[in-house]
Amino acid sequence: MYYNEQLYFWRQQKDDVAGMMCNPEAFDFEASERTEIISYLPDLRGKRILEPAAGIGRFTTYFASVAEHVTAIDFVAKFIKKNIKASSSFLNTTHHIGNMMDVDIENESFDLVFVNWLLMYLRDDDARVLCDRIEKWLKPEGELFLRESCVSASNPNRPHSHAHYRDPEFYEDLFIQKFSLLSKGNVVIYEQRHANSNQRWWLFKKIRFNWLS
Numbered sequence: 001m002y003y004n005e006q007l008y009f010w011r012q013q014k015d016d017v018a019g020m021m022c023n024p025e026a027f028d029f030e031a032s033e034r035t036e037i038i039s040y041l042p043d044l045r046g047k048r049i050l051e052p053a054a055g056i057g058r059f060t061t062y063f064a065s066v067a068e069h070v071t072a073i074d075f076v077a078k079f080i081k082k083n084i085k086a087s088s089s090f091l092n093t094t095h096h097i098g099n100m101m102d103v104d105i106e107n108e109s110f111d112l113v114f115v116n117w118l119l120m121y122l123r124d125d126d127a128r129v130l131c132d133r134i135e136k137w138l139k140p141e142g143e144l145f146l147r148e149s150c151v152s153a154s155n156p157n158r159p160h161s162h163a164h165y166r167d168p169e170f171y172e173d174l175f176i177q178k179f180s181l182l183s184k185g186n187v188v189i190y191e192q193r194h195a196n197s198n199q200r201w202w203l204f205k206k207i208r209f210n211w212l213s
């Protein structure tokens with residue numbers, strides 16, 4: 001029921017950057033925002049990337065252009081259709097339509113999991129489950145980039161009832177149990193555009209299990 005409603009909401013959204021960013025003003029600053037997010041990522045050369053909730057592929061095509069391979073997943077067919085079209089000139093992409101809570105992914109198969117706005121649409125318990133699964137999907141020393149709208153909507157004047165605007169501590173406390181924190185911050189362009197310093201991001205690294213401790 002919960003995910004049927006989420007899917008219903010997302011199917012109503014347009015398959016463009018305004019739809020992806022839930023913000024009609026997004027066309028004015030989407031390119032700068034994308035560049036800023038990319039600047040927080042580690043070196044992607046030779047990496048296998050998993051992109052949950054990839055949407056229309058704002059990041060997928062960039063990943064395909066620099067990384068070894070990118071797997072893009074989203075539960076809205078029209079978004080994945082557009083994503084496939086956008087990345088059609090690359091041979092190193094795989095696309096799936098599916099709910100991230102149901103997908104079957106081989107353990108230790110990715111170097112980077114890139115999550116840009118997904119956990120805020122999951123229930124608390126499912127966010128915890130996904131945290132465990134992401135850790136398993138990553139290779140040893142693999143990294144996770146996570147970005148979520150905390151405290152309020154990205155454009156605070158346009159909240160959505162289907163999103164959970166959690167405190168950033170929820171994510172940090174959750175992921176620090178399984179990962180080490182490499183860096184974190186907030187998306188500066190949202191401070192400038194919307195006086196919002198709670199578009200939070202984190203770069204985590206999978207903790208290598210120490211058999212001696």
Ligand SMILES: C[S@@+](CC[C@H](N)C(=O)[O-])C[C@H]1O[C@@H](n2cnc3c(N)ncnc32)[C@H](O)[C@@H]1O
Pocket residue numbers: 003006010020021022052053054055056057058059073074075076079098099100101115116117118121
């Ligand atoms: C705010 S958009 C972000 C899209 C993309 N990451 C970006 O930054 O452009 C959120 C995306 O999450 C997808 N989504 C939400 N819940 C999902 C779920 N449970 N499984 C798969 N995709 C989901 C939506 O369809 C939508 O494409």
